[in-house]
Amino acid sequence: MASVALKNLYKNFGQTTVVRNVNVEIDDGEFLVFVGPSGCGKTTTLRMVVGLESLSQGEIHIGNRLVNDLPPGDRDVAMVFQNYALYSHMNVSRNLGFALKSRGLADQEIAKRVQRVAKMLDLEELLERKPKQLSGGQRQRVALGRAVVRNPQVFLMDEPLSNLDALLRLQTRKELIELTTELNSTVIYVTHDQVEAMTMGHRLAVMNKGEVVQLDPPEKVFNEPSNRFVAEFIGSPPMNFLDVEVVEENFQKILKSDAFDLVLPKYWDSLSESEAILGFRPHDAQLVAEGGVAGRVTVVETLGAEKLVYLKVGKNSLSILVPAAEKIRSGDQLRFDLNKDALHLFNRADEKRIMLFKQS
Amino acid sequence: MTKQDFRSRDARLGFLLVLPAVVLVILVVILPIISGIQISFTSQRVVGSEYEFIGLKNYFELFEDKQFIASLGKSAIWVLANGFFQTLAALLIALLINQPFRGQNFVRTWIILPWAVPAAVTAILWRWMFDASSGIVNTTMKGMDLVQKPVLFLANPDIAGMSLTFVNSWRYIPFLTIIFLASLASVPEEEYEAAKVDGATPWLQFKSITFPNLLPTLTVLGLVGTLWASNVFDIIWMMTRGGPGDATTTVPVLMYDMAFYGYNISKATAGAIIFLFILIIFAFVFIFANRKQFVIASDTFQDLSK
Structure with a gap:
């Protein structure tokens, strides 16, 4: 696992600036949550870190590497997508092993690591199934497993729980906290759900209109919101x-x-x-x-x-x-x-x- | 009112709605085939002439007719060559113009143009361009010193088949490209993004994401394309009349020639019926062998139409 530093990040789409001067340092093993309403730039920020979106300005460091110009595959980060983005034509086992295969690992080694992750995430019974034959919660676990199996420097998660129903979301939230604690993972997590942000994050980066308006631990964000927007957005029912x-x-x-x-x-x-x-x-x-x-x-x-x-x-x-x-x-x-x-x-x-x- | 009642009322309405289509199919497809089978059992020479019932005589004659057997072989080569060339070219073009570039929408729309050109125009256009003395292809190649003597695109029996395959493909590639493009559009973008994050090379992405997604479409095109290519008559007839010699005489060309120039309509019809059955058997075997892909394809087209 590694630390991540975002320095003066900007992202413009044409004339519109969607991410403005984002400065966040994420410690090794920290669970950082970007939280904000739709269109606040949190997902774009995450996509810049993973490399699916280019930077208009600024620097991204993972560990001690400047990764601005590295393609996503070379950044050693794993991403869990909002709608899981499982490979629909591969079974669970091949989904889990795909990244390892891309990296040219031996089949034996791949099988071993897939087996271990399947056990960790209770997917052993499902290894032969195609994504279509899985329930929402199972797909979510496969998506998570696909990230875990790579043993990456950083986990990036884009609203991974938003497609689950309420009860399953609570359960998965708890499991996700346990898993990331156990692996001592560096996690950058994006959500619009302030409860999720409060319960999971070691620190929250509250975003509004492309800017980080507060970067603090959850209690502090709740007790001392930096402005009216944060005060209104964090806490339910609202202030x-x-x-x-x-x-x-x-x-x-x-x-x-x-x-x-x-x-x-x-x-x-x-x-x-x-x-x-x-x-x-x-x-x-x-x-x-x-x-x-x-x-x-x-x-x-x-x-x-x-x-x-x-x-x-x-x-x-x-x-x-x-x-x-x-x-x-x-x-x-x-x-x-x-x-x-x-x-x-x-x-x-x-x-x-x-x-x-x-x-x- | 019970549940059963409205169910059967719905069924009746459904039947009424498809009735016109059923009637149309019976009138223009089923009846001509039956009438064709009838004619093939007679000795009729030209339309309207007198004839008698001769049973399977036409069929026996055809099985001993070297020209007919040869035309079956030529049809097979024609179908394979066209299928391979068209599909491969269309797939490559589709993959190419599926990449974002300036003017993409323009290209995607107007690429259909060759398909919209009437076959007669296409045939004349290419005959003119392939002309040995004044055709643009030969004069250009000569101008660039690529050839010493003009290439006889349509008059050389070794080349005519390839020339025709090229022209016919030129017509069908745009249509196939559009189908591939539609199919590519249905591949979820996130799968590519996930693959990029997983470090997959473009080739691995194609192999494990694009191709499996295209497979149902390829399968359907394999069937439809085979049937279309088998029945191509217009381009061949207008460009070479099946020549030089018998070099490009596929089954439809031979049947037309036999019926309207050889004045033996009943024998030609018998040949057409044989060809029809070969295609029907092919279609059944093909669909059965690929039934899984056809199910996925029909799901996909249903998804697309939503």
Whole structure:
């Protein structure tokens, strides 16, 4: 396994820049996840690393080799494709062995390694089958096996779980974590699913409009999103946002929205902005009998252990999570308090996180 | 209303919808064949003349007719030569223009042109170009000092067959190319990408991805192409009339000559019926031997039409 360094990566298609100034260093044995919405450039970045897409600018290093001009086959990387891209005319065994055959390994050695991977991934019964005769989960395992059998420097995975149904996805996610941990693999993983990103990645590279907007471990991305986009994209149900004025009364910083005032904890005293965007996650609100913020319920979604309640607060639509036992119906009036230590403030102009000494 | 009811109503509607096609096939295919078989058992010389029933006499005569036996051999060579040359050339052209290049769409569209030219025009065009004294091919080759004497493309019995194969292929290659292109388009791009990442050489990619994907198409073309090539008459007749001598007299040419110039329509029909049965047997054997590929091919064409 090897480390990977992406330096000042750019990719232009004609006049459009789809990847802009991406700088990411991936450690040996690290599981790095590129996460972002469709069209954010994450798959293009991955395809540049594997060599299926040329670079417009920048450098890609794998181990200590500059691979910019190497064809995919010479980069010693293995890729798991979104729709698996199994060779439809070969059986599982030949699919697994194809890369080894391309490299001119002896048939005996190929058979040995295919056998070992088949055992590892529970594919032994399926070796003679064609891809068409496999279920989605089995195909996924073959695609994974095809990568593992090569024992490459880096695994590149492009949304490998997105074609599986929900239950199988959970199971495969766990198996994938176990496998990559066991092999101590360097993995670059692309997904639009923030839950997948949070659970699998050692670090996340959150992308938006071709740029990496935050590169941090999952907890930090969740707790200290670098801007409003990250805050909204990571976490489910998504964070609430509302515009607030910041005023100072009696040496205290107070947030004023159109419907309520909120006294900030002491450590916000050095806040200099006079206006901001307040963000809070739905689970950082608790129902209260009196005081707090008042709102009228518009929609109630039952999630099982909890209910997601949509409220109209002044002009804003917000959502909060409440215990499922609470009897709430649309039209009800509610009051809730916010956990003041879990508030996020973003700059109105550039939507970047407002950071104070206390926090960082 | 029970389930059975609407099922049988659907079946009836389906039958009604295919009825016109069935009637058409009976009128223009089945009836002429039956009438042909009838004629082949008679002594009729020209259309409308008097005749009597002579049983299998025409058939016995044909089996002893050296010219007929020779024409069967020439047809076989003709089919093999055309099939090999056309398929190989069309496959290479398809692979070539399947690579992205500037003007690709233009080429892909207009490559069909030779196929759209009427056979009569093709024949005249190439006869003129192959002309010994003034044809562009000979004058060019002479101008480049490639040959001392003009090549008798259509008058030399050793060359005429090749010349005709070339012209006939020139006609059919575009069509085959288009079919191959369609078939190539159905090969998933990701398989090539996966192969590139796996380090496969272009040759290995062709061998293990492209070719297996083309195989069903090749098989279907093998059948259709054989039947088409067997029945080519127009190009040969218009360019050499089966000559020089009997050099290019394939079965259809001989049958036409026998029927309308030898005034022996019943014997010619008998020959045609024999040829028909040879082709039918070939088709059955071929389909049976390649039944797996035909199943895949019909699936593929269904996928393509979705």
